[in-house]
Amino acid sequence: MTSAVARKYAQALLEVAVPEKLEDQVLADLGSFGELLGDSSELTEALASPAIPIAAKKEMLKQLSTRLSLAPIVTNFILVLLQNGRFSQFDECLEAYKQALDRSHGVVRADVFTSRKLDDGVRQRLEGEVSSMTGKQVKLQYYEDASLIGGVRIEVGSKVFDASVRTQLDDIHRRLVGV
Secondary structure, eight states: OOOHHHHHHHHHHHHHHHHHTOHHHHHHHHHHHHHHHHHOHHHHHHHHOTTSOHHHHHHHHHHHHHHHTOOHHHHHHHHHHHHTTOGGGHHHHHHHHHHHHHHHTTEEEEEEEESSOOOHHHHHHHHHHHHHHHTSEEEEEEEEOGGGOSEEEEEETTEEEEEEHHHHHHHHHHHHHTO
């Protein structure tokens, strides 16, 4: 879940990227920078630390930006996060940017929970079904959850479509005990 602040920053970034036709480049660059942060906890701590002067952080960012060949718009975005004390929300902003970009392209994301890994044919059929249900292009993220026993649970935003064996068994149990 992303915060309202992260969504505002992400939307502002998207609004700057769209006229420049850099939406996908921004996403790729944010992803590269995020990977670097994931690989170096020392770097993350240094950039998030209030004890390190902003001038030193700007210099670090300048060097990293050059090394990663980040688009200037991405470097400026990260700098804004640093200057406003929001750097600790970088990952949230990245996720919020992905969501905003998907919305702008008419794409909906959904989480699919199954008891076991699904083969590609089943995944394609499931994608088609979810696309039909939502009326939009979908991107599905798959998760395994052995507690489901079988079946599938799909979460699209705040909507949940639950056709899992676990839920069916729970429903039968509630009916049998009269709850």
